[in-house]
Amino acid sequence: MGGTRGMLIVFEGLDRSGKSTQCEKLVQTLRNEGEKVEHMQFPNRTTPIGQMINEYLTGESQQEDHVIHLLFSANRWESAQAIENHIRAGTTVVIDRYSYSGCVYSAAKQNKAMDLEWCRQPEEGLPRPDLCLFLDLSSEEAAKRGGFGTERYEKQDLQARVRELYTEMRQHEDEREDIVVVNAGQSIEEVQCEVLKVVKEARRQLDTQGLELRHMR
Ligand code: TMP
Ligand code: MG
Numbered sequence: 001m002g003g004t005r006g007m008l009i010v011f012e013g014l015d016r017s018g019k020s021t022q023c024e025k026l027v028q029t030l031r032n033e034g035e036k037v038e039h040m041q042f043p044n045r046t047t048p049i050g051q052m053i054n055e056y057l058t059g060e061s062q063q064e065d066h067v068i069h070l071l072f073s074a075n076r077w078e079s080a081q082a083i084e085n086h087i088r089a090g091t092t093v094v095i096d097r098y099s100y101s102g103c104v105y106s107a108a109k110q111n112k113a114m115d116l117e118w119c120r121q122p123e124e125g126l127p128r129p130d131l132c133l134f135l136d137l138s139s140e141e142a143a144k145r146g147g148f149g150t151e152r153y154e155k156q157d158l159q160a161r162v163r164e165l166y167t168e169m170r171q172h173e174d175e176r177e178d179i180v181v182v183n184a185g186q187s188i189e190e191v192q193c194e195v196l197k198v199v200k201e202a203r204r205q206l207d208t209q210g211l212e213l214r215h216m217r
Contacts, residue, residue, distance in 0.1 A: 004090065005087050005088060005090060005212075005213060006036065006037075006038075006086055006087040006088075006089070006090050006091040006092040006093060007087070007092045007093075007130045007131065007199075007202065007203060007206060008083065008087055008092075008093050008095070008127055008128070008129045008130050008131075008213065009026070009092065009093070009094045009095070009129065009130065009131050009132075009133070009199060009202075010094075010095045010097070010098040010100070010129040010131070010132045010133070011023050011094070011095070011096050011097070011132075011133050011135065012097060012098070012100045012101060012132055012133070012134045012135070012166065012179075013134055013135035013136065013137065013166075013184060014137055014139060014142045014159050014162060014163055015142065015148055015149070015151075015153065015154050015159065016137070016142040016143070016145045016146070016148060017135040017136070017137045017142055017184045018135055018137075018184050018188065018191060019096050019097065019135055020041075020096055021188060022133070022135060022188075022191055022192060022195055023039065023041075023094055023095075023096045024039070025188075025192050025195075026094055026192075026195055026196070026199065027039045027094050029192075029196060030092060030094075030199075035092055036089075036090060036091040036092065037091065037092045037093075037094060038086050038091050038092070038093045038094070039094050039095075039096075040079065040083070040093060040094070040095045040096070041095060041096035041097060042072070042075060042076055042079075042095065042096070042097045042098055042101070042102075043057075043072060043075050043097075044075055044078075044079060047075065047078055049071055049074050049075045049078060050075055052071055053068070053071055053072060053075060056068055056071075056152065057151045057152050057153070058150075058151060058152075059150075059151075059152060065106065065109055065111045065114060066111075066114065068106075069102070069106040069114065069119060069122075070122060072101075072102050072106070073099075073102055073122035073123060074122075076098065076099065076102070076123070076126055077126065080125075080126055080127060083095075083127050084127055084213065087127070087213050088213070095129075098129060098132070099120070099123040099126060099216060100132060100134075100166065100169060100175070100179070102119065102123060103116050103119040103120050103123070103165070103169060104116070104162050104165035104166050104169060105153055105158075105162055106119045107119050107165050108153075108158055108161040108162045108165055109158075110161075116165065116168060116169055116172075120172075120216075123216050124215075124216050124217055125215050125216060125217075126215065126216045127213055127214075127215060127216075128174065128178070128213070128214040128215050128216045128217075129178055130178070130202055130206060130211075130213075131178060131180065131198065131199065131202040132175075132178045132179045132180070133180055133182055133195055133198060133199075134166060134179050134180065134181045134182065135182055135184035135191065136163075136166075136181050136182065136183055136184055136185075137184040137185055138163065139156050139159040139160040139162075139163055140156070141185055142159060143156050143159075174216070174217065180198050182194050182195060182198070
C-alpha cells in the first residue's frame with residue numbers, strides 16, 4: 001500500500017461487536033506490510049478529560065447528558081492535531097470508535113433536544129475518516145457473546161437503540177459515503193478478510209483520486 005499520506009480508518013459498532021479485535025488485526029496486518037500505523041481508541045481514558053469519562057462510564061460519577069456528550073467530543077479534539085500530523089507524515093491512523101459513537105450513544109438516551117443533529121455539531125471540524133467500518137451485529141447477538149459488561153451503556157435496550165441510530169446516521173451525505181457495513185456475525189477470520197478487502201479498495205480510491213484529508217462538516 002503506497003500513497004503520500006496516511007489513511008484515517010475508524011471502527012464502529014455495538015459493545016461486543018469485535019471492534020477491538022479487528023482493530024488490532026488490521027493494525028498488525030498493515031504493519032507487516034511495512035506501513036506506518038498508529039492505533040488509537042476513543043474514549044482515550046488516559047487524559048484528564050478521559051479520566052472523567054472513565055469515572056462516568058464505571059458509575060463512580062454522574063454527569064449531565066449534554067456535559068458528558070461534550071466531554072466525549074473534547075476528548076477527540078484533544079487528539080485532533082496529533083491525528084492530522086500522523087496522517088500528513090504518511091502514517092495511517094486506525095481508531096476504535098470515533099464521532100459516530102459520540103452521536104449515537106448520546107442520542108440513544110432520548111433526552112429530548114439531543115437528537116443526532118444536535119449531537120453532531122461539536123464534531124464538525126474534526127479530521128474526517130476516509131473509511132468507517134461498521135461491524136454490524138444485533139444487540140441480541142452482542143449480548144450472547146459472553147454478555148455485556150457492567151459499564152453504563154452496556155444494556156441491551158440502549159444497545160438496540162444505538163444500532164438503529166447507526167442506521168439513521170448513514171442518511172447524512174458524508175456518513176453515507178464513509179461508512180461500510182461489515183457483517184460482524186461471521187468468524188473473526190471472515191470479518192478480518194472482508195475488512196482488509198474494504199481497506200485496500202479505499203486505499204486504491206484515495207491513491208487514484210489524490211484526496212487531501214478532509215474534515216467533518
Ligand atoms: P469502549 O467500550 O469502546 O471503551 O467505549 C466506552 C463506551 O463509551 C461505549 O459504551 C461507547 C461510549 N461512547 C460514547 O458514548 N461516546 C463517545 O464519543 C465514545 C467514543 C464512546
Ligand atoms: Mg465497551
